[in-house]
Amino acid sequence: MFPLIYSDIFLNHDTGSFHPESPQRLEAIVNALKTVSWSDRLKWQPPTTLAKRDPLPYIRNHHNNEYIQRVEAISSNGGGLLDGDTVVSPQSYQVALLAVNAWLDGVDTVTQTQKPAFVLSRPPGHHAVQKTGMGFCLFSNAAIAANYALQSQGVQRVAILDWDVHHGNGTQAIVENNPSIAYCSLHQFPAYPGTGRANEMGQYDNVLNIPMAPGSDLKAYQLAFSEKVIPFLEAFKEDLLIVSAGYDANQADPLASINLQPDNYGVFTQQLLTITSSVLFGLEGGYDLSALADSVVATIQACF
Secondary structure (H helix, E strand, C coil), X not given: CEEEECCHHHHHCCCCCCCCCCHHHHHHHHHHHHHCCCHHHEEEECCCCCCCCCCHHHHHXXXXXXXXXXXXXXXXXXXXXXXCCCEECCCHHHHHHHHHHHHHHHHHHHHHXXXXXXXXXXXXXXXXXXXXXXXXXXXXXXXXXXXXXXXXXXXXXXXXEECCCCCCHHHHHHHCCCCCEEEEEEEECCCCCCCCCCCCCCCCCCEEEEEECCCXXXXXHHHHHHHHHHHHHHHHCCCEEEEEECCCCECCCCCCCCCECCCHHHHHHHHHHCCCCCEEEEECCCCCHHXXXXXXXXHHHCCC
């Protein structure tokens, strides 16, 4: 059975009408997965409740208290904006806490089974830096999960592969000075947020940024995987691979200019599984609903 960590509570992060990071993203994915021919091979797993595990100690390791309190206050006071793009609704704080718990559950699931799992949560996280959220993101889910994983038995090294079309500036900033975590990102450049140049390599050469030109397609990505991504991950010898699984590099996506197709993500997944079966996928971006849903389906199907 393939574990999917999901809760309808993630729909309660209300970004308002016409915002690309909408609850409809998760609804499209869930509807697609419930209608595939192999839906009986999926195990829907609710995240650990906030009453059973408080994620704040893990969040505080990577975000300062002033910022955490700011998000909570905005939520408590009826909602508002962190910046022009990043919405905090009345329930966003609690939803973001539960999203962190979902990613931590994903770590537990994969480290215990050494088989893949997928966290279907929102809000996303890879742009959130220590002092603030940005780019639709509130807490740095992947970085928090990676550091949490290092506390697990048998996990000494964690790699994060970020295939979202935007560079995960928040993830990189949090993990780049930790020699036990590697970060690799393929992203359109130039594009938001303007970070992720190839010369950003981390204090321990544990960062690999692969800027992709607008218009890049499967052929360009496959070349990057074979010549850069796979050798980098193989050399690092991670015990757990976390994928910041954004799907906005699809040709159909309205927020970028990369020309991937949904089934390409199945190709990438198969390549990763040649390195390790201990892979945790966690949802980041992807804003064309059909392409997003089809891409998640292709990713999971490649794990069987």
